[in-house]
Amino acid sequence: MRRIALVGQPNAGKSTLFNALVGYRAVASNFPGTTVELLRGKGLVGGRPVEIVDLPGTYSLLAGDRAEQVARDFLTSGEVDAVVNVVDASLLGRSLELTLELAELGLPLVVCLNMMDEAQHKGISIDSDALAELLGVPVVETVAARGIGLKRLLSAIPQARPARPPRYSADVERAISRVEAAVESVTEASGLPPRYVAIRLLSGDPPPKSLARIGLSGEMKAAREELARARGEDPALVLSAERHAAALRLFERVAKVGHARVGWRERADDLLMHPLLAYPLLALILFALFWIVFRVGGILEGLLLPPLEGLSQGLASLAGGGLFSQLLVGAFQGLWAGVAIVLPYLVPFLFLLALLEDVGYLPRVGYLMDALMHRIGLHGKSVIPFLLGYGCSVPAVLATRILEDERDRLVTAALAVMVPCAGRAIVVFGLVGRYLGPGWALFLYLLNLVVIGVAGWVLKRVFPGAGPGLILEIPPYRLPALRTLLGKVWLRLKDFVVVAWPLLVGTSALFALIEALGWTGPLNAGARVLTWPLGIPAQAGVPLVFGILRKELSLVMLTQAFGTADLSLALSQGQMLVFAGFVLFYMPCLATQAALGRELGWKRTALVLLFTTGIALLVGLLLRGVAALI
Amino acid sequence: MNLDLQELPLPSLPAGTAGRVSRIHGGRGMALRLARLGVRPGAVVRLVSSGPFSGPLLVEVEGLRVALGRGVARRILVRPLP
Numbered sequence: 001m002r003r004i005a006l007v008g009q010p011n012a013g014k015s016t017l018f019n020a021l022v023g024y025r026a027v028a029s030n031f032p033g034t035t036v037e038l039l040r041g042k043g044l045v046g047g048r049p050v051e052i053v054d055l056p057g058t059y060s061l062l063a064g065d066r067a068e069q070v071a072r073d074f075l076t077s078g079e080v081d082a083v084v085n086v087v088d089a090s091l092l093g094r095s096l097e098l099t100l101e102l103a104e105l106g107l108p109l110v111v112c113l114n115m116m117d118e119a120q121h122k123g124i125s126i127d128s129d130a131l132a133e134l135l136g137v138p139v140v141e142t143v144a145a146r147g148i149g150l151k152r153l154l155s156a157i158p159q160a161r162p163a164r165p166p167r168y169s170a171d172v173e174r175a176i177s178r179v180e181a182a183v184e185s186v187t188e189a190s191g192l193p194p195r196y197v198a199i200r201l202l203s204g205d206p207p208p209k210s211l212a213r214i215g216l217s218g219e220m221k222a223a224r225e226e227l228a229r230a231r232g233e234d235p236a237l238v239l240s241a242e243r244h245a246a247a248l249r250l251f252e253r254v255a256k257v258g259h260a261r262v263g264w265r266e267r268a269d270d271l272l273m274h275p276l277l278a279y280p281l282l283a284l285i286l287f288a289l290f291w292i293v294f295r296v297g298g299i300l301e302g303l304l305l306p307p308l309e310g311l312s313q314g315l316a317s318l319a320g321g322g323l324f325s326q327l328l329v330g331a332f333q334g335l336w337a338g339v340a341i342v343l344p345y346l347v348p349f350l351f352l353l354a355l356l357e358d359v360g361y362l363p364r365v366g367y368l369m370d371a372l373m374h375r376i377g378l379h380g381k382s383v384i385p386f387l388l389g390y391g392c393s394v395p396a397v398l399a400t401r402i403l404e405d406e407r408d409r410l411v412t413a414a415l416a417v418m419v420p421c422a423g424r425a426i427v428v429f430g431l432v433g434r435y436l437g438p439g440w441a442l443f444l445y446l447l448n449l450v451v452i453g454v455a456g457w458v459l460k461r462v463f464p465g466a467g468p469g470l471i472l473e474i475p476p477y478r479l480p481a482l483r484t485l486l487g488k489v490w491l492r493l494k495d496f497v498v499v500a501w502p503l504l505v506g507t508s509a510l511f512a513l514i515e516a517l518g519w520t521g522p523l524n525a526g527a528r529v530l531t532w533p534l535g536i537p538a539q540a541g542v543p544l545v546f547g548i549l550r551k552e553l554s555l556v557m558l559t560q561a562f563g564t565a566d567l568s569l570a571l572s573q574g575q576m577l578v579f580a581g582f583v584l585f586y587m588p589c590l591a592t593q594a595a596l597g598r599e600l601g602w603k604r605t606a607l608v609l610l611f612t613t614g615i616a617l618l619v620g621l622l623l624r625g626v627a628a629l630i
Numbered sequence: 631m632n633l634d635l636q637e638l639p640l641p642s643l644p645a646g647t648a649g650r651v652s653r654i655h656g657g658r659g660m661a662l663r664l665a666r667l668g669v670r671p672g673a674v675v676r677l678v679s680s681g682p683f684s685g686p687l688l689v690e691v692e693g694l695r696v697a698l699g700r701g702v703a704r705r706i707l708v709r710p711l712p
Contacts, residue, residue, distance in 0.1 A: 059666035094668050094692050122693065204658075234658045240665045269695070273679045273688055367697040370686040374699065404659075470686050470699030471663050 003051045003079060004043075004157060007071065007102065008086035009095055010057030011475050013114045015039075017086055017144040018054035019487065021154075037067075037398065038074060045157045053080075061101045062203055062236065066401040075105060076208040078191055082108040082160040084153070089126060089141070090118035090476075092255055096247035097240075103135065103163035106193040110160045111139045112153055117146075118476070123258035131254040135163045145481050165195060166246035171230055172238065175202060178223040186211060202227070203236040265477040272361070278368055285361070287442055293348045294438040297429055300344035308336045309565055323516050330512025330560070334504040337556040341565070342504075345429040346422060346496065347489065353391055353422075354488040358480035362387045363472065370470050372453060382412040383472070389419030391492060393592040396421075397599055411459045413600055414608045415452050417588040418615070420445065422492065423500075423551035424584055430555050432580045436573050444577075448584055451619055455611075499591075500550050507546055507553060511560055514542070520561075534582060534620040535627075536575045547583060549590055554583050574627025581623040586616035640698070640706040641680065641687060648676040649708030656705045664706070668692040675708060 006014045022041030039054040055074060056067035074080065085102055087095040092113070102109055113119075113128055132139040138156040142149030167173065179198035187194045190210040201207060201220055227235045260266075272281055316329045356362050366383030373382060382403065389396035396416040400409045420428065433441035514520055520542060524531075527541025539561045547554030558579075562570035571579070587609050588596070596605040643649050651673045654661050661670075668691045669675060678688040678695065687703045689696055698706075 062662065064663075064666070091692070091694055094694065234661070236658060237661055237665065237670075240662065241670060244665070244668075244670065269678060269688070273681075275679060275681060278681075363697075367686055367688065368681065370681070370697065370699060374685075469660075469702035470697055471660075471667065471702055472697045473667060474688065474695040474697050476695070 001049060001051055002045070002081045003053060004045070004082050004084060005053045005055055005075065005080045006084050006086055007055050007075065007098070008057060008114075009059050009088065009091075009098055010473060012057065012086045012088040012095065013144050014054055014057065014086045016484065017084075017112070017114065017142070017150075018052065019484075020144050020147055020150055021052055037070060037401075043154075045154055050157075058098070060098060060240070061105065062200075062205055062240070065404050070401075073209060075107065076192060076210070078210065080107055082110065082157060084157065084160075085109055085111045086114050086144075087111060088118070089113040089116050090122050090124060092119070092124065092126060093248055093251035096250050097243050099135070099163070100166045100243055100247055100250075103165045104193070104196045104199060106162045106165075106196060108160035109135075109137045109163045110153070110156050111135065111137055113139060113141045114144050116141045116149075117143050118478075121261055121263075123260040124255055125258065126255045128254075131250075134250060134253065137161055137163045145484055166243065166250075168239075168242040168246065172227065172242055175223045175227045175235070179220050182217050182219045183211075199239060203239050204234070205236075265479075268477055269364075272364060273367070282365065282368055285356075286445070287438075289352050289356070290433070290438045290442045290445075292352060293345060293425075293429055294433045294441065296348040297345035298434065300347070301340060301434075304340040304344060305565060308340045312336050323513075326512045326516050327509045330515075331505045331509040333512075333560055334506070334508025334556065335501070337508070337559055338501050338504045341430050341556060341559065342426050342496070342500075342552050345426050345433070347493065349422060349425050349429070350391075350489045350492050351485065354485045355480065357387075358478065358485060358488075360475045360477045363474050366472065367474060373456075374470075382408065382416075383470075385412050385416040386419055389416045389421060390425075391422055392495070393417045393419070393421045393588055394595045397592060397595040400599060407463050410600060410604055411456070411463055413596060414459065414611060415456055417592055417596065417608065418448065418452050418455070418585055418612060420448055420584050421551065422496075423589065426552045427555045427583045428580050431558075431567065431576050435568050435576055440577065444580060444584060447581070447619070451585065451615060455615055496552075500552060503550050504553065504556055507549065507557065508560060511542065511546070511557060530582075530617075533617065534578050535624050536579055537570065539570075540575075540579060544579075544582070544586075547589075548587050551583060551589050554579075572627075574624070574630060577627050577630075578620050578623045582616050582620040584616070585619050586613050588612065636709050637707045638710065640675065640677070640689070640703040640708050641700060643675075643677045643708060643710060645677050645679055648674055648711045650674050650711055651706060652709050653707045654705060655707070656702075660702065660705070664702075667696050668694060669696065669698075669706065674711065675706075 006018055008014050018039060018041065021043045037056065041052050042049055043052045055071040058064065058068040058071040061072050083102055085099050087099065099111060111131065113126060119126060128139040128141055138159045140149055140153045140156045142153055176195065176198050179202050180194045183197050183201065184194045187197045190208065192208060197207065197211065202224060224235050227238060231238045271277055312332055315332055366387055369383060384402060385396045385399040388399050393416065396419065397413050400413045400416065403409045403412060428441050428444050432444060514523065524538040524541040527545055528538055530544060531538055531541045540558060543554045543557035543561055546557050558567060559565050564570060593605060596608055637652055651669060651671050653671060654664060664670065673691055676690045678690050680687045684700050686697045686699045689698060
């Protein structure tokens with residue numbers, strides 16, 4: 001089967017295109033760095049099945065962070081039959097630099113000018129026929145988010161061919177030829193063009209894996225040194241500047257820049273990024289988010305809870321009192337809780353999160369938080385794992401790959417798993433939001449930020465070292481299509497339905513079994529080490545333990561443990577606050593632990609688990625103090 | 631004529647005005663990371679906004695908005711454009 005790779009700079013719309021070609025599979029967002037590993041899907045090209053691979057966004061094929069290396073290693077592995085270069089047409093000049101690198105790589109290429117609507121908005125008109133002529137490859141215009149141009153793209157893929165590589169200044173060409181002559185004999189077997197290998201080595205990058213044993217001969221070193229001396233700059237920067245100039249020349253031949261329309265999207269930053277107004281507006285937007293989730297969730301819950309509760313009671317009276325019927329009722333309660341308690345808050349939360357992501361506000365939150373992050377010894381790209389963490393901790397942990405430094409990855413991962421994911425959001429909304437009001441839910445989120453800040457400050461003392469400064473692309477505001485928003489909500493919800501529901505049903509049945517066997521007492525007694533200092537009832541112990549499987553379970557099993565959906569009968573408001581606060585921080589769920597283990601190794605994962613549980617206990621005690629005041 | 635007198639670190643540029651990058655003080659890694667986003671000697675950079683609490687700077691370069699931490703921005707020297 002032929003394999004086609006989608007390659008492009010971050011935020012060019014690769015994942016959106018991927019979803020449009022293979023069906024909803026990848027989370028696509030309006031911020032750079034959402035995809036950190038290869039995503040594979042099947043599609044049809046010319047009636048024949050092909051494998052389509054979505055690569056992490058990469059600015060350049062020169063070594064960058066780990067996500068970029070994944071993209072480059074895959075492209076040079078010899079496993080790719082054709083490349084679709086996804087280009088943000090509104091940033092054509094800059095994007096062509098990667099296109100020219102792909103031309104040097106020599107793989108069959110199709111250029112996909114995506115976001116043509118954005119380009120028009122900016123007043124850029126592109127002669128794609130001229131571009132196709134100059135590059136010698138098919139060029140297709142698309143608006144992937146609205147499904148425009150996809151058929152033309154698919155029919156262009158079989159016409160993919162290697163593009164014409166650019167020519168550089170005479171001194172650079174001389175240096176390239178010298179290295180090329182030195183490597184020519186070894187590159188043949190790898191199938192990589194000698195010119196590409198020469199440019200890569202000249203830039204000071206390690207050779208491709210298939211040529212790992214290639215040594216830097218004296219001739220290569222001499223060529224590098226001569227170029228560096230003549231230009232007074234690192235050869236990597238010389239080549240980058242040369243390629244930039246070539247891209248600009250190409251851009252000027254195929255595009256005209258007219259008057260850009262200036263609308264709300266350009267003006268919004270004047271307010272939202274205003275040095276003084278930005279922070280009150282951020283607080284306002286967050287509060288609006290909480291208020292809407294709380295109101296919509298409350299309405300949905302009011303509609304779903306009574307009929308399901310009636311059904312559950314009916315089932316209990318029908319089934320009688322045997323062990324089997326108790327199990328059945330337990331399982332049904334799990335299912336019922338998954339529908340009536342979890343979904344009402346989860347759906348609006350996921351929808352609003354997707355909206356903030358796709359409009360492009362989330363990276364701006366990262367920008368606004370950088371001053372704070374800087375103080376806690378983390379900056380730069382660490383914001384992306386943090387922002388992803390509000391959806392789910394697993395992608396947040398994976399996203400730490402975009403950080404270059406080992407120490408940054410550990411600290412960022414340890415802190416990012418404390419960002420409340422959607423599962424913990426359910427506990428906050430379903431317990432604190434519902435019984436204490438959205439203001440208290442917001443309070444917990446803000447407290448969470450402060451605690452992460454303090455924890456970061458502590459970790460900075462333990463693991464000294466400054467990460468590289470912030471250099472982050474801030475994407476333009478975009479009006480997302482409802483279809484893509486719903487697709488994203490569905491994608492995240494699917495994970496919940498497929499993974500969490502069976503778990504809810506299974507553990508609820510298990511819980512019923514434990515109860516029937518009379519084991520809850522000893523288990524709760526064991527968990528008393530946690531529940532006693534926190535000042536919450538012993539029955540809350542088992543739900544806390546089961547929360548390690550999946551955070552929403554803590555809330556769902558709470559209703560089961562107390563035998564009522566109205567938790568205000570069983571817990572005081574203060575106890576609810578303490579319970580939710582503890583759940584926010586203690587041990588990440590199993591799936592996250594697995595991701596941590598993979599990314600950091602098990603020893604460090606164990607450290608993270610101890611660290612977060614310690615913090616959770618401290619926060620719980622602190623909240624107990626707060627609760628005594630209300 | 632000594633042009634260097636007009637060189638300013640990027641954070642000293644008044645908000646809303648533009649400058650041409652003259653030099654970047656920093657290692658190969660930082661210069662390359664900046665070059666990827668279009669911040670390189672010769673590029674025209676417009677300062678959109680600078681965050682409070684010595685927070686990062688928001689600049690526009692080649693139609694793209696980029697957030698730069700203070701520490702990074704201080705190492706970028708620009709000549710103000712009229």
